[in-house]
Amino acid sequence: MYALGEEKLREYIKSINLYRNKAKYVIALSKILIDKYNGEVPGTREELESLPGVGRKSASVVLNVAFGKPEMPVDTHLLRICPRIGLSASTTPLGVEKDLLKIIPKEYLMNAHHWLILHGRYVCTAHNPKCETCCISDICAKNL
Ligand code: SF4
Numbered sequence: 133m134y135a136l137g138e139e140k141l142r143e144y145i146k147s148i149n150l151y152r153n154k155a156k157y158v159i160a161l162s163k164i165l166i167d168k169y170n171g172e173v174p175g176t177r178e179e180l181e182s183l184p185g186v187g188r189k190s191a192s193v194v195l196n197v198a199f200g201k202p203e204m205p206v207d208t209h210l211l212r213i214c215p216r217i218g219l220s221a222s223t224t225p226l227g228v229e230k231d232l233l234k235i236i237p238k239e240y241l242m243n244a245h246h247w248l249i250l251h252g253r254y255v256c257t258a259h260n261p262k263c264e265t266c267c268i269s270d271i272c273a274k275n276l
Contacts, residue, residue: 134162157185175199189225202241204232209252210245216256218273 133141142155161183165171173194174180180191192205206214206225210232214220220231236244255262263269 133158134166154185160184161186173198188229192229196242196245200242202238203245204229204236204241205245206232207249209249212258213248213252213256216261216272216274217268218276 138155138159141158142151145151145155148154164183165173169179175195175198177188177191177195180186180194181188186194189205189207192203195201196203196205206229211223211225211228214228214232215223219235220228222228222231232244232248233241255266261274263272263275266272269275
């Protein structure tokens with residue numbers, strides 16, 4: 133990635149939001165991974181969050197997907213739907229994360245955020261949620 137360089141990387145990722153900043157961060161963090169971590173992605177939250185452009189959510193995604201840890205990254209979908217469904221009363225990513233970690237059974241924690249993201253993206257959408265066909269409409273706070 134580092135050899136590719138910022139300009140060429142931008143071409144590959146230009147369809148995503150904020151691609152210019154993201155390209156800058158990826159190149160900067162790639163250099164740090166080479167120089168400081170021998171080309172390996174570190175496996176602790178502290179190390180991950182010290183990398184350019186990596187905040188709590190990105191670190192949680194890496195810890196969950198790459199290192200198999202039961203983390204709960206809270207993105208815009210989770211932040212929006214969890215209060216609506218009744219899974220959290222918080223309005224902050226950290227608050228929602230803490231609430232979800234408390235109530236989601238351990239055996240589901242590895243995949244729960246993927247399911248919630250997909251639910252928010254395709255069913256419980258910001259406008260016109262598909263409540264009539266939603267598989268949890270009988271237990272959703274919106275309908276209670
Ligand atoms: S019933 Fe409606 S508001 Fe509740 S989770 Fe389903 S789509 Fe979202």
